[in-house]
Amino acid sequence: MTEQITSSPKPTPIPTPDAEAGTEAGLVTEAGPESESESASASEPVAAAAADIPPMPTQPPVVQAGRSSRRVLRAVGRWAAAVAVFAGLGTGAAFGISGMERTDVPGLATRDDGRWEYPRLALPALPAGAPRPYTDANKAEIHHADLRELLLPAPAGATADKKLTGGWVSVERYLSEYAPEERADLRITLRDYAVRHVAARGWTMPDGTTSRVYLLRFQSVAFALTYEATEIGDGLTAGVPLAAAPETELDEGWAEDDIVPNTLSKVYAEPKPYGRTQVRQAYVLAGDTLALIVHEKKGGAAAVPFNQTVMLQNQLLG
Template sequence: MAPETAPEAAPQPEAGPGPGAGPGAEPVPAPRRRPRVARTIGLLAVAAVLGLVGGTAVGYRVQADREPVALPPLNQPGLAYPAKPLPEERKPKPLPAAEDLRTAAEGDLRKLLVAKPAGAKANPYQGDGWLPVQRFAAEFTSPGGSLDHQLDLGIRRIAQSAWATGEHRTVEIRLVQYRAGDFLGAREYIASQQDYMPRKDYAGGEGTSLKGSADGRLYVFPVERKPGYLDFHHARAYFYRGDIAVEIFISDTKKISVKDIGSLAERQLERL
């Protein structure tokens, strides 16, 4: 058998003078052609797609020709139901209103506010009763964005109580109730407020945990001193119970202790 020979190269065009060359100019070699790599890659891609489609079709055909196999039994036993409903004397009785937290929260929210101490005077900066949502949002840095955020959380209504004691101490308590939904708006609001507290322009620390609550915190702010003014002391409490967020503010020209804000927060938590 004769040995294989390499295929003949394709004939190349003769070299000629380049554009604008005069008589006697040296001939310019013709440019080489690039191999048709793109066409080869395209053929390989088409072949891969056809192979994938063909393999999938064969797999479906093989599975369709097989006999069905029964699934293994479930581990959960069958649910049993009583043949007859329970008699009236054995049915569980509904909780009384005093023990049903949901019933209490659906009533007059203002009745859940902690009672004012004896001898308390009216707060010159805040009043009692219902606080409109628009006014609540207006107290934030960005009222429009805060109102949109509160509506997204499902804010429902706000009850507040405020009073003044001593020479310059003022107290304000707010119960911010949210609608039931996929998440707890009260928890989201309290968490967002607590995120601000460690900043230097706020409490400057993590605060103290509130006894009896899951995530409640107490914050005593650093004293503010300005020439020509009395010292300003400030403390806050943030916690929630169910769909109600609670925020408490105490301001005074004298020092406010953690015990002062903590005892008031504990009494409000017991009311909920």
């Protein structure tokens, strides 16, 4: 198929401003029959003026850009190219980040706050027909699960204490945590309140922190509450002092927002100047069971992993 090329029509001449002005003044640019009788001196200037008028162009005029206009055009071109490049880079970066793990992105990785890596926790199985504490069927708040299975497991990287392996321990082993001059009275108190079982687990972390957790199960909630009130108390100290921490004070940084409802947690820290090691201790009261949690470390025991241990043990008991 061939294309048909049509010629453009000849443009109609457009009168120039000078011609229009001349027309309005009654002047003409071409000599007509009626002008032949005029003198030659009058027709010559008119013919010269007509000769000076350029012919009408057949195409639209091309405006030549000045130096300043060319600089503006070049600047606009450069900015347009830069926007296109950065848009492409931004799209590629966004696609790359969306396909990466959070810890793989520099600057977005979660900073290590000192928490320990505990294994996934699960509540132990109960005997057939036995309800869990804090349910409508267990208003006495008795723990029917094996007390040893309610102990918090050791975190990753820990070295197990060969004497506190998560099994049963004697009352004497528990009393060894306290100052020697306090043990006799505590022994009598524990006998009067008929402690049924004591279970314990201990470990040492690579940074030198030693941890010990004791669970004491009493005959009833009333006995556990009385022991906590008389031997621990509600004051600013932990009551009966530990052998490794003769002085304690209430930990002001502890928040009880994360503890299980209907349970009680009291957290203490050995103030400065402490001795070779610093001790952090806490008591968790949950129904018929009382927990003693101890962290000890040379130069100072960190608060974050200690609070983590307290909360996790509280969850297991609640």
